[in-house]
Amino acid sequence: MSRPMASPASRQNLSVEDWARAALDAIAAGGLDAVAVEPLARRLGVTKGSFYWHFANREALIRAALELWERQETDDILDRVEPEPDPYARIVKLFKQANASYRSGRLYLAIAAGEDSPVVSPFVRRVSERRMNYLQECYRDLGFEASQARHWARFAYATFMGNLQIRRDTPEAMPTGPEFNQYLRLMISTLIPRTVAAGDSEQHPHVVSMHAGSSQ
Amino acid sequence: MSRPMASPASRQNLSVEDWARAALDAIAAGGLDAVAVEPLARRLGVTKGSFYWHFANREALIRAALELWERQETDDILDRVEPEPDPYARIVKLFKQANASYRSGRLYLAIAAGEDSPVVSPFVRRVSERRMNYLQECYRDLGFEASQARHWARFAYATFMGNLQIRRDTPEAMPTGPEFNQYLRLMISTLIPRTVAAGDSEQHPHVVSMHAGSSQ
């Protein structure tokens, strides 16, 4: 993609966001430690001289990258899931989405691995809690009382995360094709109980189907 | 092998295993990159001169640490869980154990974060697959057919891992006290369907049925 280019003749210089994007790529590929100024500069075809014009130091770059990441994560949820009126279908969508993008999963795990850093932890916490809160809302919409909804949300979220980890650490253990769909159906039907104590009106004849496998 | 003198007045020199243990501590505290020769030596009250007598290089230390880790993980499972005859109780024990030791959880996550490294990945895979296989056996003992048992094992293991991650990344989101027990009960009762254990009569009870068999 090309640069914003607000004015007529624009230069093709690097922007802060270009660096942030490159940093996220580096994180997904090699963890937070892979965010090194000089290697990144090389990859972008420039030298450190460029970097230190845009950023005060390495930490500022990491911060910018994490801000970009947080924005993307938030947008993803809102854009792709929010419009769905049915809470059951919303959770299913979340599940599918969580298992769809290999890269975003790697990113999350890599960033979360740097939780100890005071720079990283606020971002991880915000993103995680936002997701869990969103899940909790879904369960509440399913008719669960707040405390139970929180338990289910945590449970489901843990399963999300664990699947990411399995996919990264032992991809052979993750099935593909129809067997994966079977696996998905098992988790979904288990994690979204449709028998809520109170007035349970409707049954959902949802069919879970998706293209399995690892994408980029 | 082992130390030269088993007699009373033993020297207080460092052994390979001392270094490996210290390395594991470092990993749990700061990730694999925290396994640095000189800092570790300082922490052990010696200099690099000692280290390079015991190990060829840093990678050898990491390998030794991971071997120790793998051994410990294996022993843990065998010692604490194996003697339990009831498969249901075995899974429960696994679950409780997985949530018990904060350190071992951190260790696992930290090591798994280095999956990309060719040194690390074999260890992570062996440990993960061994655990999942063990879980699968438990589910088979519960009466599940192999494929379904594998699905449930993966599911349960993912939840294990995810809980570890939540505990590390957003500890506030993890309840304590009675509320945690409630949470635990929810997960256990959900992840271990007991439909089989009730009747001992059936040889291959297809608990699988849930409600998935029909919709397509």
Add this chain to the structure above:
DNA sequence: CTTGCACCATACGCTGGCGTATTGATAGAC
């Protein structure tokens, strides 16, 4: 044209960690 600004290159010093080489210390064997 020249001035100012935005962006980048180059060159430098600094630090921390890896690995090696050499020497030093100590305990047990003889």
Add this chain to the structure above:
DNA sequence: GTCTATCAATACGCCAGCGTATGGTGCAAG
């Protein structure tokens, strides 16, 4: 009491990455 193997200290060279200082270049406005 010497000798030797085992373990550790010291000193060195090396490299990668951070951060700084300073100079260079293109472009747009005046």
